[in-house]
Structures are given as C-alpha cells and as structure tokens.
Amino acid sequence: MNNNYRKCMTRKGACTCLIIFVAIYFIFRTGVYLNNERRVISFFNDPPKSLWIFNGKHYQRSTLWNFHDKSLFAVTLVRNKARFLKEWVDFHLKQGIDFIFIYTHNASDVETELVLIPYIKSKKVALIDAERAFPELCSQNYPRIEHWFAWCQCEVFNQALHVLRISLPRHDRDKWLAVFDVDEFIYGHSKCLHKTLKEDIPQHIDSVQVQGYSFGTSGFENNSQFENIIDTHLRRSSVDIIYKSISRVWNINIEYTGVHLPHCIIFFLCEYMMLPIVNPYIHFNHYQYISMEEHRQKIAMNANNHYREVYKDTRHQNELNSVFDNTILNASLLAC
Secondary structure (H helix, E strand, O other), X not given: OHHHHHHHHHHHHHHHHHHHHHHHHHHHHHHHHHHHHHHHHHHHHOOOOOOOEEOOEEOXXXXXXXXXXXXXXXXXXXOOOHHHHHHHHHHHHHOOOOEEEEEEOOOOOHHHHHHHHHXXXXXXXXXXXXXXXXXXXOOOOOOOOOOOOHHHHHHHHHHHHHHHHHHOOOOOOOOEEXXXXXXXXXXXXXXXXXXXXXXXXXXXXXXXXXXXXXXXXXXXXXXXXXXXXXXXXXXXOOOOOEEEEEEEOOOOOOOOOOOOOOOOOOHHHOOOOEEOOOOOOEEEEXXXXXXXXXXXXXXXXXXXXXXXXXHHOHHHXXXXXXXXXXXXXXXXXXXX
C-alpha cells in the first residue's frame, strides 16, 4: 500500500513539475511576443519625433521604410569615423547588403554626414542621431571605456530590429539583420554575403555567429600612409577570438542585450537556432589597430587600460601582425 502511494505521489510530483515548466515556458513566450508587439505598435502608431532626425532633417517614413524588396540589412553605431566610412559602406553594399542603419554618436561630426549624403539620397543608408533618439543611454558625457557605449549600441540595434519588423512581411524567413562595427568587414567565403545567406545557410538556422580575426597595423605608423584598409592591411593575429552575428529579423524573438549576439536570459526557453562560431560560410576582419597613430588616438579617447597595455607590449603587437591573410581581397571580387 505504501509503495503504491509513494509511486502515485512520485508521478504526481513529476506531473506537477512538468505542468509548472510548461506554464513558465508559455508565460515567457507570451511575454516575449507581447513585448515585440508593444515595441512594433509603438513605432508604427506614434514614432517619436526625434526618431529619424539628423541635424534637423526628417526622414520620410513612407520612403525610408519601403523595404519589401530588400532582404539583407545592417546596423552600426559610429563616432568620428568619416575617413574610412566610404570604404566600409561600399564594400558591404557590394556584398549584397541592401540597407544600412548608421547611428552617429556625435551629431556635430559634419564629415560623416557629407560622406553619407550620396548613399542617403539613393536610399541605401539612413543616418540617425543616437543621442537624440536615446538621450539617457547615448549621452556623449559618459566616460569612454571598453565597449563604452554598449548599452547605447544595444538600444540602436533593437530600434533597427523593430523598425524592420514593422516594415517587412511578417515572419518572412529571408530577411536578415547584421550587427557589427565600422572597423569590421563581413564577407562570404566563396560567394558574396547575400548569396551565402540565401543559398548556404539552412532554413532552421535563425542566427549565424560569425568568427573573425583582429588585424594589426601591418607596419603603418600614420594614417596618411594608406588610402584604404582592405588592400593594405594584410597581417592579422593567429587567434580567432572575435565574433558578431547575422540574424533572421523575424526569428530571433529575443532582443539584443549585448553587442555581439542576441541573448536570452532563460537560455533553454530560446526559440532560435544558432550556427556555431566555426562556420565555413561567413567571416569577418576586425581592423582594430590600423596604424600606431590610430592606436595613440584610441589611448587618448579611451579610459580603458587595454589600449595602453597593447601599445606598450611589443609581443602583443607582433602577434597582431603574425599571419599574412589576403582572403578579403578575393571576397571583394565576389560582388552580388
């Protein structure tokens, strides 16, 4: 009798735990869904007046959000990067990126606006003042540290994600958002990025984790010694420690809570599948130190000791220039 009772109670306990787990799962999924709906509806019905303003100029929503014929998007946050921005934009447009959201963290940087005007007119780029959109998180008064505007980055990434969700056909699996910086160049290994995502990434994969290498100065002392980056900087570290992500717009129901990947606090309740960091399809180069002059500028502007330590460490600098790698030159010929 006691054994039967114990068995019954054991089954009851197991059933109770299963019911609780299922309930938590559905509550969590419902919360995520409602949050998406709330963010989408708020942007669609009552977008903040400052949402798409740069230097007092309004973007027309009817023209900016005409994304139905586009499938690959990118978002980034910049600060005083005008000199090498054209090369970065041109390279990724050739890789098949249809539209780029570029948030500026310094609205007084007129040079950035001048570089981007042709792309804005051709509806390839939107330039947004991050501090106006998010005055608390994107204030220029914050001290500059490693990932110094990480929370600001997360906000602009999520804004671009939700703008796409109100602009694109619902649950279309062929819409992608790439999240990365302007010193990072993402490319397909054997074909352009757009074709790689369309032809090589399995349908059940919702987010691709992209590996990359940090490139060194390639011996350049000053920025004036070279015109562009990908043709001249061909020496990198031997260690692939950098990663960013490209995700299907409608299939990552979790917002960005970090600058590298979409995150999920309760990881086992996540609904997306990710292609691991070692994938044979997509790569990226991280040009963190393009010259000793640029390195000194990072030290002057950044409160983090990491840049000072690298600058003083000859062995670390040698490691950043230890491997010859011209793979990106072949990728630059694979235009879509």
